[in-house]
Amino acid sequence: MKQIKTTAELISHMKDKGIQFNIISETEAEKFLETNNYYMKLASYRANYDKYPVGHQKRRKI
Helix, strand or coil: CCCCCCHHHHHHHHCEEEEEECCCCCCHHHHHHHHHHHHHHHHHHHHHHCCCCCCCCCCCCC
């Protein structure tokens, strides 16, 4: 199981993934995450989507 990250670690992780803070500042994003943390809920949805675009997927064994 993954360890829960602090809000500062979440911001750093998002920046590492290419998320830019153009609309709100990192400080505002950190405050939002402290009070409205949807990160884990959103991260869980990625399991519902393919990692590779159609035609570039690795074959799955069924």
